[in-house]
Amino acid sequence: MQGSTWQQQIAQIPAVNTHTHVYSHEQCQPEREVVAYLQRLYLGCMLPFADRQAAARVADAQRPDRERWRHLLTLWPYVKHTGFGRVVRLMFDSWGLRGELSDAAYDLARERLEQRSPDVSRRAFEAAGITHSIANVVGHSEREWESIAEFLTGRFPMDPAFSHLLSTVPLHTFRTSADIAQLGRVTGIDVTSLRDLERAVDVVIEGAVARGIVGLKNHCAYRRGLDIGPADPTRAEADVAALLAAKGKPVAGTVGLSDALFHRIIQRAADFNLPVAIHTGMLAANAHPRTNVALLAPVFEAYPQVRFDLFHLNYPWVEDGLAILKRFPNTWANCAWTHIVDPHAVVEFLRRAIGTIPVNHVFGFGSDGWVLPEPGVAHLAIARANVATALAGAIEQGHCGESDALEIARLWLHGNAMAFYRLPSPPSAGSATT
Numbered sequence: 001m002q003g004s005t006w007q008q009q010i011a012q013i014p015a016v017n018t019h020t021h022v023y024s025h026e027q028c029q030p031e032r033e034v035v036a037y038l039q040r041l042y043l044g045c046m047l048p049f050a051d052r053q054a055a056a057r058v059a060d061a062q063r064p065d066r067e068r069w070r071h072l073l074t075l076w077p078y079v080k081h082t083g084f085g086r087v088v089r090l091m092f093d094s095w096g097l098r099g100e101l102s103d104a105a106y107d108l109a110r111e112r113l114e115q116r117s118p119d120v121s122r123r124a125f126e127a128a129g130i131t132h133s134i135a136n137v138v139g140h141s142e143r144e145w146e147s148i149a150e151f152l153t154g155r156f157p158m159d160p161a162f163s164h165l166l167s168t169v170p171l172h173t174f175r176t177s178a179d180i181a182q183l184g185r186v187t188g189i190d191v192t193s194l195r196d197l198e199r200a201v202d203v204v205i206e207g208a209v210a211r212g213i214v215g216l217k218n219h220c221a222y223r224r225g226l227d228i229g230p231a232d233p234t235r236a237e238a239d240v241a242a243l244l245a246a247k248g249k250p251v252a253g254t255v256g257l258s259d260a261l262f263h264r265i266i267q268r269a270a271d272f273n274l275p276v277a278i279h280t281g282m283l284a285a286n287a288h289p290r291t292n293v294a295l296l297a298p299v300f301e302a303y304p305q306v307r308f309d310l311f312h313l314n315y316p317w318v319e320d321g322l323a324i325l326k327r328f329p330n331t332w333a334n335c336a337w338t339h340i341v342d343p344h345a346v347v348e349f350l351r352r353a354i355g356t357i358p359v360n361h362v363f364g365f366g367s368d369g370w371v372l373p374e375p376g377v378a379h380l381a382i383a384r385a386n387v388a389t390a391l392a393g394a395i396e397q398g399h400c401g402e403s404d405a406l407e408i409a410r411l412w413l414h415g416n417a418m419a420f421y422r423l424p425s426p427p428s429a430g431s432a433t434t
């Protein structure tokens with residue numbers, strides 16, 4: 001087996017988990033229900049594609065977990081070869097269950113889940129070689145304002161293995177005056193104008209920088225799309241007035257305000273030399289043309305000094321993503337999540353990336369999960385295999401030698417993210433408060 005040595009070495013390379021929605025190993029706690037646990041992985045959103053009715057029975061939390069398991073087994077043969085299915089198989093492998101879901105496996109899986117603990121999680125990440133994780137929790141999801149308030153006041157639970165991004169969507173997408181009031185509450189600014197809003201956005205970003213964020217994150221692809229227009233203060237001011245006048249009622253079409261504040265946020269990233277991570281391409285359950293990174297070209301052009309980390313390879317429009325990566329030196333490609341959305345597409349992308357963009361412009365792994373540690377570890381195994389396959393192709397075609405391939409793998413899995421996000425090496429124990 002020629003090449004097995006360098007491939008085995010790829011398995012030993014340390015990795016940075018560039019994207020996750022968990023913030024601490026303390027979140028890993030015993031679970032009692034196997035299906036309820038598996039439903040929280042991406043497998044859950046894949047099941048309805050196999051059979052809607054059976055998937056609804058699996059998802060029905062009112063039914064006993066064991067019964068839900070039996071319905072899951074009927075769907076398993078259809079989904080086990082997908083990237084999401086592979087994650088589950090690798091998890092079951094790691095539990096000594098040989099990767100197969102079966103009637104007999106239920107009790108053993110449950111036993112493993114009951115043994116979960118922060119220590120188990122920490123050790124699993126260490127054994128997998130994950131040295132750092134970049135958490136996308138502050139300002140994200142349903143606790144967006146609470147988490148920002150906690151982070152700015154030092155009450156957010158920190159874990160030395162995790163660095164933080166600040167999600168900026170709540171800072172530039174306002175649907176009602178209540179959203180504006182939240183920003184006012186967190187910053188202590190009485191917001192009555194665009195100027196006040198800008199000041200409040202500055203206060204949040206400055207405060208988060210002081211608390212040690214390593215970058216900004218934007219996932220407005222989910223909320224309004226990536227068609228960011230130029231900043232127009234007159235339009236933005238009119239939107240603020242409309243929102244405040246509606247007194248809590250939703251106001252549609254305040255994109256003028258959203259555009260203006262988006263530019264303000266990117267300008268602050270420039271001021272603080274903070275990288276900006278952006279969700280591009282497919283959403284969790286949808287691929288809409290408004291999420292195509294091609295729409296952001298004017299932004300990349302306007303801020304050449306800001307470094308952009310383009311999440312998920314703009315999948316399924318990988319070609320458009322490559323066009324952006326070729327055109328703008330301030331853009332980087334991030335394979336987070338894509339490894340399990342479409343494993344082959346990532347191999348294909350990495351093969352092309354070797355010939356098209358510098359090897360220091362790719363981040364090879366991000367688990368993009370909500371659960372510690374099993375899915376992240378399994379995801380990394382898939383990422384390593386994809387990296388190895390892509391590099392094996394390059395070696396075979398004579399584009400690089402084995403030692404070059406190893407060096408590229410080191411950059412993709414670890415070195416690039418360490419440098420780009422200026423991560424401490426080793427993770428700083430000083431920030432631990434839990």
Ligand SMILES: [Zn+2]
Nearest residue numbers: 019021136368
């Ligand atoms: Zn994510």
